[in-house]
Amino acid sequence: MRERIDCDVAIVGGGIVGGSAALxxxxxxxxxxxxxxxxxxxxASGVNFGGxxxxxxxLEQLPLSQRAHAIWGRLPELLGIDAEYIRSGHLKLAxxxxxxxxxxxxxERSQGFGLGLEIITGEAFRRRWPALGDRAIGGSxxxxxxxxxxxxxxxxxxxxxxxxxxxxxxxxxxxxVEKDGDRFVLLSGDALEVRARFLLNTAGAWSWRVxxxxxxxxxxxxxxxxxAVTEPLPRxxxxxxxxxxxxxxxRQVPRGNMVVGGGRGFALxxxxxxxxxxxxxxxxxxxxxxxxxxxxxxxIRCWTGVEGYTPxxxxxxxxxxTTPGLxxxxxxxxxxxxxxxxxxxxxxxxxxxxxxxxxxxxxRIDRFSPTA
Amino acid sequence: xxxLLPPVIVGxxxxxxRAAERLVxxxxxxxxxxxxxxxxxxxxxxxxxxxxxAGFTRPKSALYGFEAGKADAVHRAMAAIRDRVDxxxxxxxxxxxxxxxxxxxxxxxxxxxxxxxxxxTGATDRVxxxxxWTLPGVFTLGGSQVALKFQGCAxxxxxxxxxxxxxxxxxxYQYLKAGVEVAGVFDTTPxxxxxxxxxxxxxxxxxxxxxxxxxxxxxxxxxxxHNGVRPVRGEGAExxxxxxxxxxxxxxxxxxxxxxxxxxxxxxxxxxxxxxxxRFRFDEADRAWLPERDGSGRSSVAGVYLAxxxxxxxxADAAELAGERAxxxxxxxxxxxxxxxxxxxxxxxxxxxxxxxxxxxxxxxxPADWADAIADDTMICRCEGITAGAVRxxxxxxxxxxxxxxxxLTRAGMGRCQGRMCSATTAELLSRALGTGPDGxxxxxxxxxxxxxxxxxxxxxxxxx
Numbered sequence: 001m002r003e004r005i006d007c008d009v010a011i012v013g014g015g016i017v018g019g020s021a022a023l024x025x026x027x028x029x030x031x032x033x034x035x036x037x038x039x040x041x042x043x044a045s046g047v048n049f050g051g052x053x054x055x056x057x058x059l060e061q062l063p064l065s066q067r068a069h070a071i072w073g074r075l076p077e078l079l080g081i082d083a084e085y086i087r088s089g090h091l092k093l094a095x096x097x098x099x100x101x102x103x104x105x106x107x108e109r110s111q112g113f114g115l116g117l118e119i120i121t122g123e124a125f126r127r128r129w130p131a132l133g134d135r136a137i138g139g140s141x142x143x144x145x146x147x148x149x150x151x152x153x154x155x156x157x158x159x160x161x162x163x164x165x166x167x168x169x170x171x172x173x174x175x176x177v178e179k180d181g182d183r184f185v186l187l188s189g190d191a192l193e194v195r196a197r198f199l200l201n202t203a204g205a206w207s208w209r210v211x212x213x214x215x216x217x218x219x220x221x222x223x224x225x226x227x228a229v230t231e232p233l234p235r236x237x238x239x240x241x242x243x244x245x246x247x248x249x250x251r252q253v254p255r256g257n258m259v260v261g262g263g264r265g266f267a268l269x270x271x272x273x274x275x276x277x278x279x280x281x282x283x284x285x286x287x288x289x290x291x292x293x294x295x296x297x298x299x300i301r302c303w304t305g306v307e308g309y310t311p312x313x314x315x316x317x318x319x320x321x322t323t324p325g326l327x328x329x330x331x332x333x334x335x336x337x338x339x340x341x342x343x344x345x346x347x348x349x350x351x352x353x354x355x356x357x358x359x360x361x362x363x364r365i366d367r368f369s370p371t372a
Numbered sequence: 373x374x375x376l377l378p379p380v381i382v383g384x385x386x387x388x389x390r391a392a393e394r395l396v397x398x399x400x401x402x403x404x405x406x407x408x409x410x411x412x413x414x415x416x417x418x419x420x421x422x423x424x425x426a427g428f429t430r431p432k433s434a435l436y437g438f439e440a441g442k443a444d445a446v447h448r449a450m451a452a453i454r455d456r457v458d459x460x461x462x463x464x465x466x467x468x469x470x471x472x473x474x475x476x477x478x479x480x481x482x483x484x485x486x487x488x489x490x491x492x493t494g495a496t497d498r499v500x501x502x503x504x505w506t507l508p509g510v511f512t513l514g515g516s517q518v519a520l521k522f523q524g525c526a527x528x529x530x531x532x533x534x535x536x537x538x539x540x541x542x543x544x545y546q547y548l549k550a551g552v553e554v555a556g557v558f559d560t561t562p563x564x565x566x567x568x569x570x571x572x573x574x575x576x577x578x579x580x581x582x583x584x585x586x587x588x589x590x591x592x593x594x595x596x597x598h599n600g601v602r603p604v605r606g607e608g609a610e611x612x613x614x615x616x617x618x619x620x621x622x623x624x625x626x627x628x629x630x631x632x633x634x635x636x637x638x639x640x641x642x643x644x645x646x647x648x649x650x651r652f653r654f655d656e657a658d659r660a661w662l663p664e665r666d667g668s669g670r671s672s673v674a675g676v677y678l679a680x681x682x683x684x685x686x687x688a689d690a691a692e693l694a695g696e697r698a699x700x701x702x703x704x705x706x707x708x709x710x711x712x713x714x715x716x717x718x719x720x721x722x723x724x725x726x727x728x729x730x731x732x733x734x735x736x737x738x739p740a741d742w743a744d745a746i747a748d749d750t751m752i753c754r755c756e757g758i759t760a761g762a763v764r765x766x767x768x769x770x771x772x773x774x775x776x777x778x779x780x781l782t783r784a785g786m787g788r789c790q791g792r793m794c795s796a797t798t799a800e801l802l803s804r805a806l807g808t809g810p811d812g813x814x815x816x817x818x819x820x821x822x823x824x825x826x827x828x829x830x831x832x833x834x835x836x837x
Contacts, residue, residue, distance in 0.1 A: 039777050042777065042780065046780060151780045151781065152781070155771070155780075155781070159771070230827065231787075231788055231824065274469070274647075274819070274820075275819065275820055276469070277467055277469050277472075277474050277483065277820070280467075280820065280821075280830075281481055281829065281830045281833055282830065283830065284825075284827045284828075284829065284830025284831075285830035285831045286830075287827065287830075288827050288828065288830060288831065294827045295827060295828055296826075296827075296828070297826075297827050298788075298824035298825060298826055298827065299821060299824065299825045299826075299827055300787060300788050300790065300821075300824050301786065301790060301819060301821075302819055302820055302821065303819055
């Protein structure tokens with residue numbers, strides 16, 4: 001016998017975007033059913049680096065990112081846990097004068113978004129972060145950026161939504177999705193049928209399947225950021241570190257473990273990925289160069305995940321161009337963790353009010369099609 | 373499948389050595405990768421050369437007891453082929469990816485491609501915690517044996533032996549022989565179960581006789597042997613000073629000691645098989661997920677062979693036979709001639725050991741109820757400092773229904789050992805809290821590095837030619 005659920009909003013994908021959308025929709029009083037093929041927050045949302053960072057994002061993302069920043073500030077109230085979220089500051093390092101010029105340029109261009117960036121160089125830089133090696137000549141600090149534990153944050157959004165009455169079904173793949181009149185119909189095997197007025201497509205690297213089902217093919221590519229963590233070390237770093245021009249990034253958690261990332265893992269199949277040997281070794285070399293304290297440490301674990309990337313590295317966020325009532329939010333291209341709850345809130349707003357003050361034009365789903 | 377690359381054997385214990393011997397006899401030159409400084413594996417571990425150099429030597433009869441002859445034969449087998457294998461001691465295989473192993477040796481990482489991979493990765497102690505198990509002076513049975521065999525020292529002056537499995541009596545006997553006071557043997561198995569299982573063990577009278585001899589010897593030397601025991605706690609301030617335990621009638625008792633050696637059988641080291649892509653199945657006898665292997669030692673992945681305790685606990689004798697048998701399978705897959713009579717003989721002897729092994733499991737059943745008695749505040753994952761209560765909480769609140777999720781939410785198994793030591797406990801706690809069988813909560817996915825990897829290895833890489 002097939003179970004049938006009728007609700008206002010069906011959400012496909014229980015990552016940080018789908019989970020937070022469910023939470024905000026419940027707060028607005030709508031009935032919500034969230035379907036997750038795996039466990040909520042177990043994919044890219046839960047296994048990413050854990051940087052909670054606005055600095056360095058393309059300017060068009062900053063309104064959403066600022067919206068998310070306010071939500072991060074209310075995390076314990078929303079989720080009931082602090083999820084190891086710390087506003088430690090995010091320091092983006094420059095290894096050359098051109099890189100420093102680029103950081104200064106970003107500070108100028110992002111004026112008015114409220115990031116509060118400070119450029120710190122020379123003696124002041126050395127005094128403040130003596131532990132950083134001499135590879136960096138300075139950096140740009142975003143004092144209210146930070147980091148958090150993604151394994152805890154991301155599942156907690158779906159859990160909080162469930163506490164407010166959302167129906168959350170894990171281990172529930174969506175095999176078919178279509179629109180029947182003014183209702184979306186989602187089928188999970190023979191077990192479950194969900195009917196809803198609205199549909200949110202927040203299925204991460206697998207979102208292209210839902211988009212395609214509604215005639216909106218997207219060039220989404222799965223990539224696998226490579227990460228590693230060391231054994232606990234004495235505290236030497238109080239900021240989340242990035243590097244202008246990319247490469248390695250790192251943060252030290254309060255327990256003392258240093259989490260570093262850089263390079264790419266490889267796909268085992270469409271659903272699973274694994275760290276790649278050259279990426280692991282290169283990451284260790286580069287990390288030890290940037291953080292001399294790591295030279296005598298051990299890496300105890302490496303991991304990666306499956307994340308959807310778009311050609312322009314901006315996400316797809318906003319209404320479907322083919323199907324009223326359908327909203328997409330995916331393709332965060334390795335930078336969805338911080339912005340995720342802001343996007344979730346915006347999706348809830350689109351459903352409940354039919355619009356949003358957030359500028360979503362750069363994130364249109366049809367921007368990659370030749371006729372757009 | 374190319375024959376240009378030499379077969380690669382991981383592990384120089386009884387299985388790896390007998391496999392190497394067979395491959396050498398067929399004219400191949402296998403690579404033998406081993407973490408230890410000298411060959412022999414855990415069971416026939418040799419003392420460091422530096423000790424012999426310093427004039428500190430002990431005869432094999434003292435090191436290996438009844439097994440001295442077998443140990444010697446295995447050591448000699450490897451010595452005889454030493455010049456015809458590419459032997460890599462002190463080398464960790466930390467990853468297996470795309471037809472190649474990643475090796476770490478002397479701080480340098482190197483990629484070793486293979487066409488045929490032979491995994492003889494062995495086993496370590498399986499433990500369940502009890503209050504006080506992290507006190508200094510509390511060791512695993514295997515660790516206590518290594519201290520004696522390898523370092524030539526005892527873990528204490530008055531040692532209590534706790535747990536189940538053949539190693540329990542063997543190590544107690546070895547300690548007594550070495551002149552250490554044995555405070556007692558505290559066997560979790562009820563006496564009746566052991567007596568019943570003895571009938572089945574008659575399949576291998578030699579091993580049975582040995583077991584009875586250990587027990588007899590211990591009794592004759594006044595060592596108290598208790599059956600049906602459960603640990604209550606280890607007590608002590610600076611280090612363990614007493615083992616508090618409950619006897620078969622439920623009476624709490626206290627035995628003073630300055631060391632406890634405990635273990636509940638062995639658990640296979642399966643991470644490389646996992647990284648190599650082998651399919652796993654749940655094994656009831658070992659109460660663990662093991663890489664599938666057929667009777668000849670072939671895994672589910674073409675070109676990957678499994679032998680010895682690393683893919684199912686069966687002991688050293690079986691490992692020697694299975695190592696040779698899987699090497700014959702490898703040769704057969706290379707299209708080399710293989711002596712059918714030898715294959716048949718090995719298969720027959722392995723089948724007999726398998727039957728004996730089943731009786732052994734009955735004689736030393738896993739005390740699953742031990743897990744229920746673990747107090748919520750007892751630390752189960754000592755790398756990360758995670759308590760039993762934390763694991764039970766994510767199960768009872770519906771947040772975790774399998775091992776990887778429990779790891780993500782609690783950090784149990786995320787530390788230096790990557791769950792090698794604690795995941796048996798986590799699986800028991802999780803499955804009992806959820807009311808599933810031990811097979812109902814899955815297994816931790818292996819990830820490289822399988823053991824901690826020095827960051828400095830990133831800058832010290834030897835490129836593949």
